[in-house]
Amino acid sequence: MRSSYRAIPRRVFPAVASVLMVVGAAGGAAADPPVPDLGPAGTSLIHGDLASTDSTGLPGPGVDGRLIGSSVPGGACSATFVASNGMPLALCTGYAGLTPPEVTVPTVKLFDPVSAAPVASVQLSKGGLLGGVYGYLDGSDRVVVAGGAGAIDKVAHRRDANGRWELFVDERIDIGGSIPDGDAITGVAPDFQGRIWFATTGGVIGTVDSAGSIASTRLPDGEKLTNGLSVRRNGTSVLTTRALYEMRAPDSGAPEVIWRQTYEAGTVRKPGQLGPGSGTTPTYFGPGGAEWVAIVDDAPRPQLIVYRTVDGSQVCRTPAFETSGQGTENSPMAWGNSLVIPSTYGFGYPPAATSGTSDPPNAAFTGGMTRIDVSESGCRRVWETGDRMASLPRLSRADGLIYGLSYGPLPPGGGIQQVGPVYYTAVDFGTGELRAHREVGGAPLDEPLQLTGTIGPDRSYWQATVGRMLRVGP
Secondary structure, eight states: OOOSSOOOOOOOOOSSOOEEEEOOSOSOOOOOOSSOSOSSTTSSBTTSSTTOOOEESSOOOOTTOEEEEEEOOSEEEEEEEEOTTSOEEEEEEEEEOSSSOEEEEEEEEEEOTTTOOEEEEEEOOOOTTTTOSBOEEOTTSOEEEEEETTEEEEEEEEEOTTSOEEEEEEEEEEOGGGSOTTOOEEEEEEOTTSOEEEEETTSEEEEEOTTOOEEEEEOOTTOOOOSOOEEETTEEEEEOSSEEEEEEOOSSSOOEEEEEEEOOOOSSBOTTSSSSSOOOOOEEESTTSSSEEEEEOOSSSOEEEEEETTTOOEEEEEESOSSSOSOOSSOOEEETTEEEEEOOTTOOOOGGGSSSOBSSSOOOOOOOEEEEEEETTEEEEEEEEOOOBOSBOEEETTTOEEEEEEOOSOOTTOOSSOOSEEEEEEEETTTOOEEEEEEEEETTTTOOTTOBOEEOTTSOEEEEOSSOEEEEEO
């Protein structure tokens, strides 16, 4: 999944890949932690976990879920986390100006866990993807995010002397010297060695260790990054607009390319995608957790391609969709050896979020979602539905349901953007059966914009729309 609000860089960088290394604070590095520096499991990353499975071990609201809280936060929140104290935090793009409003102000917002009302916010400097959609919640409950001007901010929350909640930048890491002028950080993620990985729109991939040392590698000219990073114990997956990379960083030194696989990438944007190239953050999955990595390419008829993480060899390849719209901006969900892929072909993103006009200029958003099981002998489609999912769904491994917001049936004559009811939706992972479909709002105020929902430990499903933050509970 790529942010619905991304900055499209205009600058073309030199063709020669380079390696940059800047040594930070002196002194020995602290011992590597046994696990990544992350907050509560299942609620600390936009794609659910470091493998980007868009799944969680927490149960959701279930078939009886209904709207139990909402607010108007003054912006669209692309990622929502739940801290260890139960307080939801979100990365949002606020609205500036009135004629027309511009979505240019990146903020972190803190919400009341019952009413969903915003209780504190802090504005950040604009960075890549309007502040860095691909942030995370660290082990100290701080939102780690690109803060603009070549920095990574760690935003903490606390009560002030009067008992009111406040948000503040607790730590700032300056990496401006490691990225070219005009480039910007699009996402950050922790790894299993205690480092923070970062990626820029222009193709710089780097790490910051616990001592503050920065090491970075430049990918080939012309390859942009608009998706997130996926991390496993022994590698990091990076998808550009032209190729999939498996990378690894030695104990000291810049990230290295282990293997690279090109994919079919169009030169123009499809309707329902934000730009040319694959819209999927790579998904690590497999019976053991990370033997395979999956993407969906940008062919006229998109292909699901699964590679072995060890060497980049192909496990299987199959058309991503049969009856669904032929394209996706959302990443595959994964559980075991199964993938679930939602279609976004024809979805009407705001013009300011996309990289120019599409070809064709518009198309009906037919929707659809499909489950494909993978084995060493190939890919097998299990089911495909016509559900018009309008948010990036979240799969609960605890109750076997796929949660999201959706539209009703396609209106007569097609329709690019929905104006009408928006439904809380739950789909059975095993069968594809629609298990819940309850109205919780209406577009355009509650246009879901393919934003990502999060399931909290109390079974609440937090889902932002263009105008509101919704809390759906059992």
